[in-house]
Amino acid sequence: MSIVTVQLGQCGNQIGFEVFDALLRDSHSSHGLCCKRENEAYQASCKERFFSEEENGVPIARAVLVDMEPKVINQTLSKAAQSGRWKYGQHACFCQKQGSGNNWAYGYSVHGPRHEESIMNLIRKEVEKCDSFSGFFIIMSMAGGTGSGIGAFVTQNLQDQYSNSLKMNQIIWPYGTDGVSLFLKVSERPGVVALACNPSTLGGQGGQIRKSRDRDHPGDLMEHLVPHPEFKMLSVRNVPHMSENSLAYSTFTWAGLLKHLRQMLISNAKMEEGIDWHVQPPSSGLPSLGKMSLNKDLHFNTSIANLVILRGKDVQSADVEGFKDPALYTSWLEPVNAFNVWKTQRAFSKYEKSAVLVSNSQFLVKPLDMIVGKAWNMFASKAYIHQYTKFGIEEEDFLDSFTSLEQVVASYCNL
Amino acid sequence: MTQSVVVQVGQCGNQIGCCFWDLALREHAAVNQKGIYDEAISSFFRNVDTRVVGDGGSISKGKICSLKARAVLIDMEEGVVNEILQGPLRDVFDTKQLITDISGSGNNWAVGHRVFGSLYQDQILEKLRKSAEHCDCLQCFFIIHSMGGGTGSGLGTFLLKMLEDEFPEVYRFVTSIYPSGEDDVITSPYNSILAMKELNEHADCVLPIDNQSLFDIISKIDLMVNSGKLGTTVKPKSLVTSSSGALKTQHKKPFDAMNNIVANLLLNLTSSARFEGSLNMDLNEISMNLVPFPQLHYLVSSLTPLYTLTDVNIPPRRLDQMFSDAFSKDHQLLRADPKHSLYLACALMVRGNVQISDLRRNIERLKPSLQFVSWNQEGWKTSLCSIPPVGHSHSLLALANNTCVKPTFMELKERFMRLYKKKLPFSLVTLSDIPIPHDLEQGVHFVACTRHFSFQISGRFL
Numbered sequence: 001m002s003i004v005t006v007q008l009g010q011c012g013n014q015i016g017f018e019v020f021d022a023l024l025r026d027s028h029s030s031h032g033l034c035c036k037r038e039n040e041a042y043q044a045s046c047k048e049r050f051f052s053e054e055e056n057g058v059p060i061a062r063a064v065l066v067d068m069e070p071k072v073i074n075q076t077l078s079k080a081a082q083s084g085r086w087k088y089g090q091h092a093c094f095c096q097k098q099g100s101g102n103n104w105a106y107g108y109s110v111h112g113p114r115h116e117e118s119i120m121n122l123i124r125k126e127v128e129k130c131d132s133f134s135g136f137f138i139i140m141s142m143a144g145g146t147g148s149g150i151g152a153f154v155t156q157n158l159q160d161q162y163s164n165s166l167k168m169n170q171i172i173w174p175y176g177t178d179g180v181s182l183f184l185k186v187s188e189r190p191g192v193v194a195l196a197c198n199p200s201t202l203g204g205q206g207g208q209i210r211k212s213r214d215r216d217h218p219g220d221l222m223e224h225l226v227p228h229p230e231f232k233m234l235s236v237r238n239v240p241h242m243s244e245n246s247l248a249y250s251t252f253t254w255a256g257l258l259k260h261l262r263q264m265l266i267s268n269a270k271m272e273e274g275i276d277w278h279v280q281p282p283s284s285g286l287p288s289l290g291k292m293s294l295n296k297d298l299h300f301n302t303s304i305a306n307l308v309i310l311r312g313k314d315v316q317s318a319d320v321e322g323f324k325d326p327a328l329y330t331s332w333l334e335p336v337n338a339f340n341v342w343k344t345q346r347a348f349s350k351y352e353k354s355a356v357l358v359s360n361s362q363f364l365v366k367p368l369d370m371i372v373g374k375a376w377n378m379f380a381s382k383a384y385i386h387q388y389t390k391f392g393i394e395e396e397d398f399l400d401s402f403t404s405l406e407q408v409v410a411s412y413c414n415l
Numbered sequence: 416m417t418q419s420v421v422v423q424v425g426q427c428g429n430q431i432g433c434c435f436w437d438l439a440l441r442e443h444a445a446v447n448q449k450g451i452y453d454e455a456i457s458s459f460f461r462n463v464d465t466r467v468v469g470d471g472g473s474i475s476k477g478k479i480c481s482l483k484a485r486a487v488l489i490d491m492e493e494g495v496v497n498e499i500l501q502g503p504l505r506d507v508f509d510t511k512q513l514i515t516d517i518s519g520s521g522n523n524w525a526v527g528h529r530v531f532g533s534l535y536q537d538q539i540l541e542k543l544r545k546s547a548e549h550c551d552c553l554q555c556f557f558i559i560h561s562m563g564g565g566t567g568s569g570l571g572t573f574l575l576k577m578l579e580d581e582f583p584e585v586y587r588f589v590t591s592i593y594p595s596g597e598d599d600v601i602t603s604p605y606n607s608i609l610a611m612k613e614l615n616e617h618a619d620c621v622l623p624i625d626n627q628s629l630f631d632i633i634s635k636i637d638l639m640v641n642s643g644k645l646g647t648t649v650k651p652k653s654l655v656t657s658s659s660g661a662l663k664t665q666h667k668k669p670f671d672a673m674n675n676i677v678a679n680l681l682l683n684l685t686s687s688a689r690f691e692g693s694l695n696m697d698l699n700e701i702s703m704n705l706v707p708f709p710q711l712h713y714l715v716s717s718l719t720p721l722y723t724l725t726d727v728n729i730p731p732r733r734l735d736q737m738f739s740d741a742f743s744k745d746h747q748l749l750r751a752d753p754k755h756s757l758y759l760a761c762a763l764m765v766r767g768n769v770q771i772s773d774l775r776r777n778i779e780r781l782k783p784s785l786q787f788v789s790w791n792q793e794g795w796k797t798s799l800c801s802i803p804p805v806g807h808s809h810s811l812l813a814l815a816n817n818t819c820v821k822p823t824f825m826e827l828k829e830r831f832m833r834l835y836k837k838k839l840p841f842s843l844v845t846l847s848d849i850p851i852p853h854d855l856e857q858g859v860h861f862v863a864c865t866r867h868f869s870f871q872i873s874g875r876f877l
Contacts, residue, residue, distance in 0.1 A: 069417075069695070070416060072691075075691055097551070097552040098417055098552060098554060099697040101702070101703045102700045374790075378790045383708065384707045
């Protein structure tokens, strides 16, 4: 059940490193809180899934690093080697000299086709190394040139060549005041699931979500959370958020953690801090008919499907009834189908108890809408367009992307 | 890693260039303790084994033998270049990369552009090709020149067209020194306007700088340091302005301090491309993010802090002060007030021990007082390089694509019109027997265009 990670661009590579590091640190952590046998099984499966064995015992990450300029890859490779606990494969990286200049068109139309063969070869070699290959994890940012441009190109290729395996894109959303030439071109392709991550809640989450997949086939994740190809934007939230220093002095109860998590879901909060406790699901339990009525506050986050992953002490006693409330979900999926929970006794890293929520819900509507709005403004003023037409992206391509994105926003809005 | 070639044209260009190379060597010496020729150094220097005869002997790895600057020095009179070749930096320059003549351009754009342009076209092309061949992956040409003279202005801009034709994929970043109000050259308005037209069409990015602003900045620093206002917190000699510890001779030349500022500007501009950092920004990203329309590529720059503090632990207030200063009109390298004009885009290149959260916090703090064009409200591009400049713990370079360049251009146009109306001193200009008036008309047209553009942007799109 191995997963190959493709790290693209500066952001992708920096985050990829953090994820592998977190994975291995957790794997070796001593607070297993479960019996030895289970711990060993966990460690073994974690290793097998994300690392391959080397002769002298240092695990090699199953990853392909791609960037159009060498600085970040060099940094990432050396950081991994320095840690002594793991490293990247020697020939697992592809890099060029010039970078993509923050230009999606350059990444997609120039670098993509030019280096298609080399990159796909590298990926194929990694896949061949796996005994049983289950899917790809693609980490990229939206705002840059390499991550977003080559990321889109590579994802397309992977879809063509490996149509049966899962492809999960972890995309890093641009920060509010970032990205001068913000141009979003997310091509919607079947089988690709987008996991949007805000830069404020990084590597730990990535580590969490991937660990959780130790127990089940990643395909299950897709099945549970993506019932319809039109809706495949997932978000990840986890609790508790705490600095390592305070962990020793805090205790958690499942009830408390789950209550917070549920409220984070319905009020669309990204972190435990500053949750809006006023937001409540509609009281009658029946979602309002027809269009969203005004008092069903747009703050309320309707979900299509949710998955809660619980890890740690006394996990069997945790009560997740709160998540089965039909008011949280759309009308076309029964809560019993829409909600799933995975439990494991083995704790994550230093957290005695932790809970992760992976949700397919309306959380992305506002940010997406905002970005589309800004991009449209720029496009209407024809700003920066010459930088893209230089590389073959014409105005019709822009218009097509706008249309498909508006469609996604509308679909999610009408839940 | 990519390489860049510096082309210094004319007296001003060469003097600034000299300061730049001196500073670059010092910076790399401070960072690279082991003396190994690495990718950072290779962006501006070649490693050559001088014992090998001929052109070969380029070493790509291993210890540094002898560094040669990736530079082409062009001047139509010998004085300045000779002085460089006799000075302490003589070994840094490859004698085959020089083009000189004897008589000079006589402060005449037409002579520089047409006469010397056609005379030396092939030679220049050959030198440029040679330097490009020495590069693994050439990304950018940096052209340093002044607008008011003859060679820098005329020949410098002639180069641009040539570079665009020969190396279309390579970026052309031009550092132009604009004439100030009290300029010592009478024909400088003509030269500048004619050069502007070329810059407008053939440059990727222009960093306009004027002498008066540089002078004001130097005076302000001197005042600060000498008045003892900041007490013992300020080191008397800031590396931004002084070349103490440099290889050059002790007695300072008049423009040294000012040239040093420009040299620092170029170093900071390329720092993220040369050194590592948590948020890299390459040169092609500058052009991509800051140039929304092809002809509006004039970036007003500002450099802070201008003096070094002796206290190494900088409290956050000082850091915030650094950001505030970057937007004040006293710190701009051009006579301009970006705060009261319209921003099209802004880049902040930070060096040193600064966190991304500090960056964000300051952007949030300063945003309300700045006006951005309506379709680019979040028009910020940021970069973080971990290596600070020599002698500082952190620094900030702000590049603003802002309509505040308008007054400079308008003033230039006014001075030009005053001369032109009196047909003064046409006799000098028509010396070269070329239909100058046509070009002049075009030049004026360009300035009018810029004004039109900026008006458009501020008027229509606001």
